[in-house]
Amino acid sequence: xxxxxxxxxxxxxxxxxxxxxxxxxxxxxxxxxxxxxxxxxxxxxxxxxxxxxxxxxxxxxxxxxxxxxxxxxxxxxxxxxxxxxxxxxxxxxxxxxxxxxxxxxxxxxxxxxxxxxxxxxxxxxxxxxxxxxxx
Numbered sequence: 001x002x003x004x005x006x007x008x009x010x011x012x013x014x015x016x017x018x019x020x021x022x023x024x025x026x027x028x029x030x031x032x033x034x035x036x037x038x039x040x041x042x043x044x045x046x047x048x049x050x051x052x053x054x055x056x057x058x059x060x061x062x063x064x065x066x067x068x069x070x071x072x073x074x075x076x077x078x079x080x081x082x083x084x085x086x087x088x089x090x091x092x093x094x095x096x097x098x099x100x101x102x103x104x105x106x107x108x109x110x111x112x113x114x115x116x117x118x119x120x121x122x123x124x125x126x127x128x129x130x131x132x133x134x135x
Contacts, residue, residue, distance in 0.1 A: 037053050040052075075122065
């Protein structure tokens with residue numbers, strides 16, 4: 001017995017729309033076909049109504065962890081980017097004002113240490129999570 005009569009969630013619909021968007025970006029669907037299929041996805045109530053939307057598209061297969069291996073998570077870049085630019089600005093100001101006592105230390109170190117805590121925790125937790133099973 002399949003799950004074609006099981007109701008689909010909004011998250012399920014969003015996954016289908018994302019796959020359709022990828023297919024359109026690859027040139028497999030034109031804009032009108034994409035629009036028609038998205039309308040079908042949002043009108044669907046069950047998995048049985050969702051499956052025909054993707055039936056003529058190839059299955060997306062990605063290797064677990066391949067996209068994440070060796071890459072810095074985007075949230076780390078977002079979190080550390082202001083720190084880098086503010087500290088560059090502080091060092092430039094320090095240099096422009098005579099380069100006496102290195103006061104940018106009091107901006108760099110406390111803020112950097114505060115950012116290290118969530119970075120280490122987030123990366124550690126992210127490595128220990130099992131990859132999601134394929135659909």
